[in-house]
Amino acid sequence: MANTYVKIATVTVGAGGAASIDFSSIPATYTDLVLKLSARGTTTSGARDSLFATLNFNSTSTTYTVKVVRASGGTPSASSTGGPTGGYVDASNFTASSFSSTEIYVPNYASSNAKSFSIDSVTEQNATGWDTIMGLEAALWNGTAAINQITLTLDYGNFAQHSSASLYGISKS
Amino acid sequence: MADTKIIVNCETGEVSEVELTAEEIKQREADAIAYAQAKADEEQAAAEKAEAKAAIADRLGLTADELALLLA
Numbered sequence: 001m002a003n004t005y006v007k008i009a010t011v012t013v014g015a016g017g018a019a020s021i022d023f024s025s026i027p028a029t030y031t032d033l034v035l036k037l038s039a040r041g042t043t044t045s046g047a048r049d050s051l052f053a054t055l056n057f058n059s060t061s062t063t064y065t066v067k068v069v070r071a072s073g074g075t076p077s078a079s080s081t082g083g084p085t086g087g088y089v090d091a092s093n094f095t096a097s098s099f100s101s102t103e104i105y106v107p108n109y110a111s112s113n114a115k116s117f118s119i120d121s122v123t124e125q126n127a128t129g130w131d132t133i134m135g136l137e138a139a140l141w142n143g144t145a146a147i148n149q150i151t152l153t154l155d156y157g158n159f160a161q162h163s164s165a166s167l168y169g170i171s172k173s
Numbered sequence: 174m175a176d177t178k179i180i181v182n183c184e185t186g187e188v189s190e191v192e193l194t195a196e197e198i199k200q201r202e203a204d205a206i207a208y209a210q211a212k213a214d215e216e217q218a219a220a221e222k223a224e225a226k227a228a229i230a231d232r233l234g235l236t237a238d239e240l241a242l243l244l245a
Contacts, residue, residue: 008183009181009183009186011179011181011188013179014190016177017177018176018177018178018179018190019176019177019178019193019201020178020179020193021178021179021181022178022179022180022181023181023183024180024181024182024183025182025183025184025185026183027183027184050208052204052208059200059204061207061211077219079215081211081215082211083207083208083211153201153204155205155208155209156205158176167181167183
């Protein structure tokens with residue numbers, strides 16, 4: 001159990017929306033990182049948008065290995081993919097003012113080994129018409145440098161106003 | 174209105190909002206295309222698998238429900 005849980009930074013998207021949210025110059029002084037995101041996308045293409053968390057500006061598909069279990073209305077499915085990943089966010093088709101919830105947990109983010117991380121993500125919809133989706137992901141990034149940059153982007157649209165992201169550092173003692 | 178990115182400097186706490194560069198816009202478009210392709214490949218593989226399963230069930234004279242029951 002973590003003894004400390006320190007908020008490193010938080011950001012809330014303003015009226016104009018944002019194409020990406022970058023956490024830069026992340027200090028290497030903690031043991032683990034936790035990123036919590038409450039987000040809504042601007043896309044009207046489909047029921048949701050996909051979130052990507054790119055580490056240290058590395059978007060090369062083959063440096064990420066991702067195992068995903070997802071469920072949305074029907075039978076759950078699983079897949080194995082590459083590339084930055086991060087779960088799902090509400091599309092603007094969803095209930096007004098609803099936001100998805102995502103947690104990304106990165107243990108030993110400052111180590112010189114490849115980093116594994118987990119993602120827990122769920123969209124919110126309070127009306128019929130579109131199914132919500134939940135995703136659980138286990139990912140590995142092959143980078144050996146300490147993670148000092150996390151960039152959040154969406155597949156289709158931008159982050160809508162009031163989306164917010166907070167980065168926390170956890171120390172083992 | 175131009176797309177912007179929000180940058181949070183975790184050392185100083187400074188938050189800035191800047192317009193995307195042409196290179197970033199290009200990269201963003203390339204990433205979206207690559208992701209769409211990967212998703213399409215994944216869906217095609219799943220469809221081919223389902224088709225192969227259905228063909229086997231057909232050869233065995235089983236319905237999809239009976240096959241699902243056997244595999245459950």
